[in-house]
Amino acid sequence: MTRATEAAAFFGIIGTLYIALLFQWLPITFSTTFQEFTLPVLPWWALVTFGAYSLGNIGYHVMTFRDCPEAYDELQVQISQAQSDLRSKGISI
Template sequence: MTKLMQWLLGASLLGTVWALVTFDLLELSLPRVYREIAWPMPLYLLVTFGCYSLATVGFRVATFNDCDEAARELQEQITEAKEDLRKKGLKL
């Protein structure tokens, strides 16, 4: 099953449950409060997920390591390598 199918399956399952509760399709005569909670639920989920995404990406950007030490080490090794290669007879 492709990822697209998994998502569609998940979305349609959730959608079905949501529609059942919101419009009381099975005539379970659920308490009113259930319906009132259920109908804006997709929007809540979307906003929650959006906030989670922004917070996660923001945090990860802020904590993305800057490898200054690695760059310095590389620079030193480049100098060393150039000298050694020249001694070994490499002509550039």
């Protein structure tokens, strides 16, 4: 099974379970506070939590971004080669 299929199956099961709990199709008794106030906002809570995790993850990886000195040196060599090639063709830089 591919990762997309696994993710679709997971979210399909979670979504079906959520809808069954929301419309009280399952014979599980919860407190009315949970049924009326907590369960309807659960998807928004999950979305906000996922967004906060994503922003934190991106921020951490930007903060710990590794420098590549080899790539810098290679780029400097390529720039000097391009400049010398352009000068040999009569283009002033």
